[in-house]
Amino acid sequence: MSIDLVTQILAIMATVAYAVTGVMAVAEKRVDLFSAVVLGVIASVGGGTVRDLIMDVPVFWSQDLLLIRVAVAASIVTFFTMNYLSHPQIYKAFLYIDGIGAALFGLAGAMKAYELGFAWPLGVLIMGVISAIGGGVIRDVLTGRKTLLMSDEVYAVPVAIGCVFLAAILHFFPERKSEALLIGTLVAFTLRTAAIYWNLRLPLWFTTLKK
Amino acid sequence: MSIDLVTQILAIMATVAYAVTGVMAVAEKRVDLFSAVVLGVIASVGGGTVRDLIMDVPVFWSQDLLLIRVAVAASIVTFFTMNYLSHPQIYKAFLYIDGIGAALFGLAGAMKAYELGFAWPLGVLIMGVISAIGGGVIRDVLTGRKTLLMSDEVYAVPVAIGCVFLAAILHFFPERKSEALLIGTLVAFTLRTAAIYWNLRLPLWFTTLKK
Amino acid sequence: MSIDLVTQILAIMATVAYAVTGVMAVAEKRVDLFSAVVLGVIASVGGGTVRDLIMDVPVFWSQDLLLIRVAVAASIVTFFTMNYLSHPQIYKAFLYIDGIGAALFGLAGAMKAYELGFAWPLGVLIMGVISAIGGGVIRDVLTGRKTLLMSDEVYAVPVAIGCVFLAAILHFFPERKSEALLIGTLVAFTLRTAAIYWNLRLPLWFTTLKK
Numbered sequence: 001m002s003i004d005l006v007t008q009i010l011a012i013m014a015t016v017a018y019a020v021t022g023v024m025a026v027a028e029k030r031v032d033l034f035s036a037v038v039l040g041v042i043a044s045v046g047g048g049t050v051r052d053l054i055m056d057v058p059v060f061w062s063q064d065l066l067l068i069r070v071a072v073a074a075s076i077v078t079f080f081t082m083n084y085l086s087h088p089q090i091y092k093a094f095l096y097i098d099g100i101g102a103a104l105f106g107l108a109g110a111m112k113a114y115e116l117g118f119a120w121p122l123g124v125l126i127m128g129v130i131s132a133i134g135g136g137v138i139r140d141v142l143t144g145r146k147t148l149l150m151s152d153e154v155y156a157v158p159v160a161i162g163c164v165f166l167a168a169i170l171h172f173f174p175e176r177k178s179e180a181l182l183i184g185t186l187v188a189f190t191l192r193t194a195a196i197y198w199n200l201r202l203p204l205w206f207t208t209l210k211k
Numbered sequence: 212m213s214i215d216l217v218t219q220i221l222a223i224m225a226t227v228a229y230a231v232t233g234v235m236a237v238a239e240k241r242v243d244l245f246s247a248v249v250l251g252v253i254a255s256v257g258g259g260t261v262r263d264l265i266m267d268v269p270v271f272w273s274q275d276l277l278l279i280r281v282a283v284a285a286s287i288v289t290f291f292t293m294n295y296l297s298h299p300q301i302y303k304a305f306l307y308i309d310g311i312g313a314a315l316f317g318l319a320g321a322m323k324a325y326e327l328g329f330a331w332p333l334g335v336l337i338m339g340v341i342s343a344i345g346g347g348v349i350r351d352v353l354t355g356r357k358t359l360l361m362s363d364e365v366y367a368v369p370v371a372i373g374c375v376f377l378a379a380i381l382h383f384f385p386e387r388k389s390e391a392l393l394i395g396t397l398v399a400f401t402l403r404t405a406a407i408y409w410n411l412r413l414p415l416w417f418t419t420l421k422k
Numbered sequence: 423m424s425i426d427l428v429t430q431i432l433a434i435m436a437t438v439a440y441a442v443t444g445v446m447a448v449a450e451k452r453v454d455l456f457s458a459v460v461l462g463v464i465a466s467v468g469g470g471t472v473r474d475l476i477m478d479v480p481v482f483w484s485q486d487l488l489l490i491r492v493a494v495a496a497s498i499v500t501f502f503t504m505n506y507l508s509h510p511q512i513y514k515a516f517l518y519i520d521g522i523g524a525a526l527f528g529l530a531g532a533m534k535a536y537e538l539g540f541a542w543p544l545g546v547l548i549m550g551v552i553s554a555i556g557g558g559v560i561r562d563v564l565t566g567r568k569t570l571l572m573s574d575e576v577y578a579v580p581v582a583i584g585c586v587f588l589a590a591i592l593h594f595f596p597e598r599k600s601e602a603l604l605i606g607t608l609v610a611f612t613l614r615t616a617a618i619y620w621n622l623r624l625p626l627w628f629t630t631l632k633k
Contacts, residue, residue: 034368034414035360038340042501049265054471054481059265062330069333086570119484122491131459136563142348142358157456202454245579246571249551260476270476273541280544283584353559410439 011108014101015067018044018135019074021098025136026143027082039139040075041068047134051109051127055118067169067190095196103189106132106159111181128163129156152202154195162188163207222319225312226278229255229346230285232309235296235349237354244290251286257344259401262320262338266329274349278362306407312399317343318371321377322392332378340367364412365406372397433530436523437489440466441496442559443520446507447564454502456543461561462497463490469556473531473549477540493620517618525611528554528581532588533603543589550585551578574624586609 022043023036030037045061046069061068079083110124111129116125133148135155140147144184148155166184168189169176194200220235233254234247242250256272256279263270272279273338291298296302318341342358344367351358359366377395380387405411442606444465451556453461467483467490472480475493483490500507507513531553540549549552562569570577588606591598616622 030363030418031361032363034371034417038360051266053475055484056267057352057478058267062266062334065333067328068330068337085553119487119490122487123484126490141288141352141563142360144357144361146566149460149564150451150453150566152452152454156460160456204605207454229452241574241629242572243574245582245628249571249578263477267478269478273477273545276544279541279548352563353571355568355572368474 003121010114011067011078012070012102013058013097015044015070015076017101018095018105019071020078020094022136022139023075023078024082024085025139025145027086028116029143033076035050035078036079037072037075037151038141041071041138042077042142043135044068044071044074045135046138047105047136048109049133050134051112051131054108055113055116055127057116069147072158091130092196095194097210099192099196100189102159103185105182107162107166107185110163110184111177114166114170114177121171124162124167124170125163129160130164132156132159152207153193154200154202158188158191158195161191162186165197221311221315222278225315226255226281227285228305228308228312229349230282231289231305231314233347233350234286234289234408235293235302235305236350236356238293238297240298242354244287247290248286250354252282253353253403254346254350255279255285255344256288257349258342258347261349262323262342265341266327266338267323268327276359278336284383289343290400293378307324307404310403311400311406313343313366313370314373314396315405316397318327318373318377318392320386321395325377325381325388332382335378335381336371339377340371343367343370352376365411365413368404369402369406372402373397377412412420432522432526433469433489434492435519437466439516439519440527441493441611442500442507442516444498444503444558444561445497446513447517447561447567449504449508451565453565455498459494459497461565462500463493463513464564465557466493466496467557468560469527469553469558472556472560473534473553476552477535477538477549479538482542483594499593514618518615521618522611524554524577524581524614525584525607527562528610529584529603529607532585532606533599536588536599538593543593546589546592547582547612548586549624550588551582554578554581574629576622576624577614580608580610580613580617583613584608 019040021138023040025043026039028038048063049059085094110128112131112194113123113127114120118124137147137149139145163183166180169180169183173180230251234251236254237247237250260270260272268388268402317339319341324334324338325331347361347396348355348358357389373395376398377391380391385393438532441462445462445467448458448461471481471483507516528550532550534553535549536542540546559571561567561570584606587609588602591605593603595602
């Protein structure tokens with residue numbers, strides 16, 4: 001398989017995972033099919049959309065609707081199969097795929113910022129994190145849920161660390177784009193996977209309630 | 212009367228209705244005059260603003276402030292006459308005009324996406340829905356109210372169906388813009404009016420709480 | 423000191439104040455270091471970012487990351503020294519500096535709209551208010567707090583009045599930019615300072631709960 005095909009397949013998997021976890025997250029609320037699809041699509045493509053708006057480039061899905069179609073389809077399927085998907089084992093599987101999604105979307109966003117020369121070097125980190133968590137945050141705001149920023153889930157930090165690896169590698173080896181992207185993504189994914197597997201939470205003393 | 216004049220008058224009516232229902236929606240909260248005007252204006256022009264940002268064209272009110280001025284004036288009048296406007300019969304009248312607004316704003320937004328060739332064909336639907344409900348959703352987020360996406364009101368779906376009609380007609384008859392716009396708007400408005408008149412709600416089995 | 427240096431120092435002070443009050447505002451919630459920095463940075467630069475997106479110019483920090491770095495540093499320091507900063511006298515001092523920030527950010531945003539010829543004259547007022555309160559409003563939405571628009575704090579109105587002064591002066595004396603900026607900023611700051619000092623609140627009869 002070519003690199004492009006691998007990238008494409010990974011992007012589709014990540015989009016599905018984001019849509020599935022995006023719709024599942026509002027399952028306990030009263031949401032109709034239309035809203036479920038809207039929220040699933042927002043969870044999937046919202047982060048990349050905000051990233052592109054801030055970098056002032058055309059939103060990525062305006063060129064190619066494939067990922068939106070995938071998100072719509074995944075959201076509809078999730079809506080009708082929610083009872084099966086909420087089975088702990090299946091949901092856990094999606095959490096890991098969602099972790100792949102966070103790593104892929106985050107690092108792809110960081111790389112896009114790098115290639116556009118956007119606000120180097122902090123821009124790489126900022127756009128990476130926005131790409132990874134933006135969609136979920138918007139979904140939470142629209143549904144009245146506590147956003148990721150207020151949760152003790154270790155979600156954004158792995159992506160941020162992956163972006164720091166990416167930026168560090170590109171700083172020293174500007175030519176090594178593929179390697180930087182691969183390593184950054186693996187770092188983010190490994191840390192996120194560890195957080196899911198060991199159910200890591202941020203220690204209380206590391207929060208504003210520390211005293 | 213020329214078509215342009217009719218369009219202009221309809222846009223002003225829709226803007227007034229959005230501002231009135233926008234301010235009325237926060238009446239039970241403690242909102243001062245300044246915030247009421249800000250929220251009324253956001254409810255009126257917020258959807259079109261988000262649409263234009265995503266399509267990367269100048270926000271529509273930057274060229275012509277008329278609709279913002281209308282929204283400001285309508286918000287101020289609403290603030291001071293709220294007790295009269297909340298009379299059930301008068302409020303109901305505004306609900307219907309708001310339905311005209313949703314149809315007009317939604318379909319005008321869909322047509323704008325079509326003319327810009329933005330993400331055809333799904334972009335027409337997405338931009339139509341954002342134009343119609345975006346402003347109200349932002350207002351609800353800013354005031355801590357449950358957003359439209361979490362309500363069982365049949366509001367966005369009529370607009371979405373109108374946009375599908377518009378896209379279908381334009382797909383087969385790309386020259387028939389006026390007819391497509393007229394039919395799409397009528398479809399959206401008729402469905403929304405029916406929803407208000409018969410107080411239609413989405414059936415529970417059609418929601419995530421179906422089981 | 424040159425005017426540019428003074429402007430730069432004032433912008434840094436304002437950024438620090440926004441980050442400090444931005445992080446302090448979420449102190450009673452459970453927020454970890456990473457989220458605290460994200461929220462502090464959003465409170466600092468969010469308003470100007472939204473302003474630049476709406477005016478369709480590059481976001482101001484994409485050219486120069488200094489203010490983002492300052493916001494990051496101030497947020498980290500605030501996170502670790504929160505117990506000291508919450509001392510009433512120190513916090514009060516930051517409230518006044520935050521008032522300088524609101525005046526500076528608001529009027530600088532208004533001036534930017536004027537220089538870009540954006541939606542004159544209302545655009546000057548709208549962009550001024552967004553620059554001053556946008557970041558805080560986004561932070562509040564992300565953390566589930568009541569936004570400024572729903573509070574009886576006299577915060578946005580002083581900025582709005584300052585922007586009206588700016589626009590009025592520029593209308594009659596288009597050449598007098600420095601004077602207009604200085605007077606507008608002083609008006610906004612004086613009114614905001616008075617509101618803090620005398621703990622001014624909007625009178626109840628001036629709200630939707632007036633009856």
